[in-house]
Amino acid sequence: MPNPYFSRRDFLHRAILAGLFSSLPVSVLAQIITRTPPKSPFGSNSTAEDVTEGLNLSGLTFAITGANSGLGFETMRVVALRGAHVIGIARTQEKADKACASVQGETTPMFLDLADWDSVVRCAEQIRALNIPLDGLITNAGIMALPELELVNGVERQFAVNHLGHFILINQLREPILAAPQGRFVMLSSRAHRRADNGIEFDNLDGSQHYDPWNAYGVSKLANALCARELAAQISHTNATANSVHPGVIATNLTKNLPAWQQWGAKYLGWMFLKDVAEGAATQTYVATSPDLVDVRGFYFADCNVADGTPYMKDDALAAKLWTVSEGLTKDFLPPAHRA
Numbered sequence: 561m562p563n564p565y566f567s568r569r570d571f572l573h574r575a576i577l578a579g580l581f582s583s584l585p586v587s588v589l590a591q592i593i594t595r596t597p598p599k600s601p602f603g604s605n606s607t608a609e610d611v612t613e614g615l616n617l618s619g620l621t622f623a624i625t626g627a628n629s630g631l632g633f634e635t636m637r638v639v640a641l642r643g644a645h646v647i648g649i650a651r652t653q654e655k656a657d658k659a660c661a662s663v664q665g666e667t668t669p670m671f672l673d674l675a676d677w678d679s680v681v682r683c684a685e686q687i688r689a690l691n692i693p694l695d696g697l698i699t700n701a702g703i704m705a706l707p708e709l710e711l712v713n714g715v716e717r718q719f720a721v722n723h724l725g726h727f728i729l730i731n732q733l734r735e736p737i738l739a740a741p742q743g744r745f746v747m748l749s750s751r752a753h754r755r756a757d758n759g760i761e762f763d764n765l766d767g768s769q770h771y772d773p774w775n776a777y778g779v780s781k782l783a784n785a786l787c788a789r790e791l792a793a794q795i796s797h798t799n800a801t802a803n804s805v806h807p808g809v810i811a812t813n814l815t816k817n818l819p820a821w822q823q824w825g826a827k828y829l830g831w832m833f834l835k836d837v838a839e840g841a842a843t844q845t846y847v848a849t850s851p852d853l854v855d856v857r858g859f860y861f862a863d864c865n866v867a868d869g870t871p872y873m874k875d876d877a878l879a880a881k882l883w884t885v886s887e888g889l890t891k892d893f894l895p896p897a898h899r900a
């Protein structure tokens with residue numbers, strides 16, 4: 561079967577462009593090579609099964625964090641159903657085993673704790689040891705709105721888990737993604753990035769100036785999207801892409817840190833105004849698998865289409881600074897080329 565993503569002509573085209581423009585700054589290069597995403601036929605009511613209907617993903621491998629719960633589990637289920645091999649990553653081996661065993665198709669359970677960066681490196685090593693290209697990495701795991709300030713390695717926990725843990729993972733897995741014909745990084749952001757009123761406050765990454773649960777979550781989700789944007793620019797001369805997504809609002813275990821009445825409301829009344837999990841998993845599944853999104857990089861998607869975010873979401877200088885600061889905070893856990 562021909563590769564649904566990428567033809568030999570595309571490859572030649574990109575190689576020539578990369579050669580011609582290799583002396584340009586990455587942000588300029590990204591704009592030249594990046595394609596504007598087409599309007600998709602899918603929307604807020606589409607499910608992960610809808611957006612992959614008719615797709616044959618056999619021969620492709622995807623890795624998903626948070627694969628034991630909510631949107632990650634549904635994404636794994638559907639991508640495996642369409643024939644892909646899925647590396648289902650959970651916080652413990654036991655959770656990963658259980659999740660992988662309960663879906664049809666080929667899955668490989670692995671574990672990491674995004675708050676334990678040695679474990680992130682070990683998981684990436686295990687994935688690299690499989691010696692196969694990685695067609696997609698969906699950085700889906702996350703925590704939300706921790707009521708009290710908690711620190712991980714001196715950094716506020718949501719920023720450390722949602723952004724920095726995944727930052728290490730994407731850098732550790734760059735090689736297998738770039739080895740795929742058209743590897744994709746898909747990063748879970750959120751509409752809640754709007755809670756980051758002042759963008760990324762680099763002098764408050766440890767919460768020492770102020771702490772608000774939703775602001776901290778918003779900052780971590782803005783960081784996810786900016787990280788995808790900067791990565792997209794850095795890999796724009798390759799076949800790989802990076803994009804971020806807002807899945808919608810869905811009642812999942814993500815609400816576990818909210819007050820009991822809010823959890824109750826989401827669980828029992830949410831069906832009236834929230835997406836269900838099948839719909840919530842659609843956008844990340846679409847961005848990870850759609851043949852229409854070859855060469856589409858650096859965008860923020862919601863409801864399976866490009867969406868608007870705050871001006872911070874398109875701030876390339878902020879994205880570049882975030883990348884540099886993140887490298888500094890995680891330098892002992894990055895591949896050798898990144899250790900300054």
Ligand SMILES: NC(=O)c1ccc[n+]([C@@H]2O[C@H](COP(=O)([O-])OP(=O)(O)OC[C@H]3O[C@@H](n4cnc5c(N)ncnc54)[C@H](OP(=O)(O)O)[C@@H]3O)[C@@H](O)[C@H]2O)c1
Nearest residue numbers: 626629630631651673674701702748750809810812813814
């Ligand atoms: N649900 C929504 O309305 C919504 C809206 C916008 C964005 N999102 C984003 O969507 C993603 C998926 O959320 P969800 O709604 O599916 O939530 P969920 O059901 O709570 O799933 C979150 C997953 O992340 C894992 N996780 C949490 N902390 C971790 C850590 N330290 N190390 C490794 N894994 C960890 C959880 O593992 P455990 O089961 O072991 O805790 C779980 O598998 C998140 O990134 C979230 O920010 C969700």
